[in-house]
Amino acid sequence: xxxxxxxxxxxxxxxxxxxxxxxxxxxxxxxxxxxxxxxxxxxxxxxxxxxxxxxxxxxxxxxxxxxxxxxxxxxxxxxxxxxxxxxxxxxxxxxxxxxxxxxxxxxxxxxxxxxxxxxxxxxxxxxxxxxxxxxxxxxxxxxxxxxxxxxxxxxxxxxxxxxxxxxxxxxxxxxxxxxxxxxxxxxxxxxxxxxxxxxxxxxxxxxxxxxxxxxxxxxxxxxxxxxxxxxxxxxxxxxxxxxxxxxxxxxxxxxxxxx
Amino acid sequence: xxxxxxxxxxxxxxxxxxxxxxxxxxxxxxxxxxxxxxxxxxxxxxxxxxxxxxxxxxxxxxxxxxxxxxxxxxxxxxxxxxxxxxxxxxxxxxxxxxxxxxxxxxxxxxxxxxxx
Numbered sequence: 419x420x421x422x423x424x425x426x427x428x429x430x431x432x433x434x435x436x437x438x439x440x441x442x443x444x445x446x447x448x449x450x451x452x453x454x455x456x457x458x459x460x461x462x463x464x465x466x467x468x469x470x471x472x473x474x475x476x477x478x479x480x481x482x483x484x485x486x487x488x489x490x491x492x493x494x495x496x497x498x499x500x501x502x503x504x505x506x507x508x509x510x511x512x513x514x515x516x517x518x519x520x521x522x523x524x525x526x527x528x529x530x531x532x533x534x535x536x537x538x539x540x541x542x543x544x545x546x547x548x549x550x551x552x553x554x555x556x557x558x559x560x561x562x563x564x565x566x567x568x569x570x571x572x573x574x575x576x577x578x579x580x581x582x583x584x585x586x587x588x589x590x591x592x593x594x595x596x597x598x599x600x601x602x603x604x605x606x607x608x609x610x611x612x613x614x615x616x617x618x619x620x621x622x623x624x625x626x627x628x629x630x631x632x633x634x635x636x637x638x639x640x641x642x643x644x645x646x647x648x649x650x651x652x653x654x655x656x657x658x659x660x661x662x663x664x665x666x667x668x669x670x671x672x673x674x675x676x677x
Numbered sequence: 678x679x680x681x682x683x684x685x686x687x688x689x690x691x692x693x694x695x696x697x698x699x700x701x702x703x704x705x706x707x708x709x710x711x712x713x714x715x716x717x718x719x720x721x722x723x724x725x726x727x728x729x730x731x732x733x734x735x736x737x738x739x740x741x742x743x744x745x746x747x748x749x750x751x752x753x754x755x756x757x758x759x760x761x762x763x764x765x766x767x768x769x770x771x772x773x774x775x776x777x778x779x780x781x782x783x784x785x786x787x788x789x790x791x792x793x
Binding site: 460461462464465467468470523525601 | 682685711712
């Protein structure tokens, strides 16, 4: 029964991971200064915050205890070795999803398990607010691990208590329980601000200054909003479709056949 | 653990990484037995070369702040909270002594004198 329960848990976890990031791209983008505590960063200064987080040994014991009956059955030759192998694998994956390293850096907020998965990133460009909150693992998320909570919350929940929460531009939230969440919030807000702020655009060639090319007439020598590459690509597509300006990509001239 | 690196600073980047770890250990935000982030991951996060991070970690190992173990990475030692503060102050002292043109013997004598 425990094994089935665990399997269901894993499947739910996978489903949660699939569902959570599946909102339409671009809608989550935030702009302007993020809400939250901040750190002063010098121009060009890099800041990285990282910590290891995970469940208490008592919680880890749950998947390990689930192994015991299968081990006993295997020893008594009731269960096959294949079943034991499958259960072992599931246990490793479940145990691996109960620990993670949290990263705050130029790429955003990342939580990654020791096996490399599950892993989840909220890019800086999508962060609208950074908060330190208190969570109740059982009360709000119904347990430990990678979970969907109420009110558009997705979380890497390993215990109750102090947690770091980021809110996207569209209101979706990602929560991770980690010690020192306040120390993580300050650099995360600062990095987010910097990513949202205007950065200097320097033309790389004559083409950048011509209207309708490389971003079009809106891009001048000066400050421009930084947007992630996916959105920048989307922006170009929209620009090309604009009826007022013909910016169809130049087709290569057909080469004369070599004789 | 917070690591701040400013490429514009005259202090080498590996030294900035090492002093950031020292500061976190001395403040008690990183505790003995805790594992530092993997050098490869930290290098990627900071956008610096892997060897820069490794050099910083090696400096911490030489001071006794961390232990470097194959496959386990850098683990904060039990002596680290005692060592980290003085090690940071020592860096500043040595830099000052170098600027003043003191030899290692003279600088060591000053420390011995002060502590006796």
